[in-house]
Amino acid sequence: MPEPTRPVAETPIRIAVVEDDHEIRDLVVAYLEREGFAPRGFVDGRAFDAGRSAFAPELVVLDLMMPGEDGLSICRRIAPSLPVLVLSAKGEDIDRIIGLEIGADDYLAKPFNPRELVARIRAILRRRALGSADAVLPVSIAPSPDPEPREVLAFEGWVLDVDGRRLAAPSGTQTPLSAGEFALLTEFARRPRRVLTRDQLLDLTRGRDTEAFDRAIDVQLSRLRRKLAAHGGADLITTIRNEGYLFSALVTRMRAGGQ
Structure with missing residues (x-):
């Protein structure tokens, strides 16, 4: 590679x-x-x-x-x-x-x-x-005169601004997440009500070019769950024994700045 x-x-x-x-x-x-x-x-x-x-x-x-x-x-x-x-x-x-x-x-x-x-x-x-709307563009690429609308995922009162890299709780409180936690939540919200294994989560969030270990996912999930639970989202991520993890919420896809 x-x-x-x-x-x-x-x-x-x-x-x-x-x-x-x-x-x-x-x-x-x-x-x-x-x-x-x-x-x-x-x-x-x-x-x-x-x-x-x-x-x-x-x-x-x-x-x-x-x-x-x-x-x-x-x-x-x-x-x-x-x-x-x-x-x-x-x-x-x-x-x-x-x-x-x-x-x-x-x-x-x-x-x-x-x-x-x-x-x-x-x-x-x-x-x-x-995950950042403010990421630096390569010098060889000019900003688009008509940028794509921002990807926003909403579930049970939560609002996940994927491009803006922001998560708002149902109360409106901004919930800070590490890069790993934000990547996990984004991939879960993009694939709601679907069981994801550790290997799938590692590939989705860290990429195949980076060495990782299964327990890293457990640790980041534990932190993510605590932060969600602090604002009433304790049951959003479910462990499916011997299979993986499931994001149980119904997710609505929105486009900030779009129609």
Whole structure:
């Protein structure tokens, strides 16, 4: 399978690399620069907080084990407003699950292949761009003078603006979701009342070019269910034993800006 192509944009994508090991930090920064990104290294959470506003990162590569504030705490603060790829010497499944549980978009254990790091970063950015109406257009493509209406899915009082990447509860409250949670809910809402297996969900939300593991879906589903339940949507996603998951609501497809 060919390597994913480098994102083509008017300006390089800014990536913050928060890593206390200077050799790893310098290696990652140098490799990302060669791949066409605009990275900046930060030695710890305090340095990242001090430079975040001026740098305005679009993605964060975050080490978990650092002096002072650890990566878990930093991830809790910045996700899901910023996509996060966690790096850690802890490679056990439980540590990966904790990383996803606190809002990370992906997790890569040390030691890692820099090419895999870049592939995972590109996969995260693609998933974010697909769900964002504000995604940067390639410089070779001019905006359409008559853009397509936005895709909006409504169910049991909820409104999921797929292109705008927004979810409104029946009360009107905006419900923030991580990239993984939003992708899951979108695919469920596009396929209501149909059982989806873990493998199908992995393919739909993460793509075949990204390594993943079944428990990642369990973790993201658990977070998504909690957020839905907080606004009365506890029964929207049902587990079908030995088969998969089912989105039980009746979904109405709308087109914002259309007829």
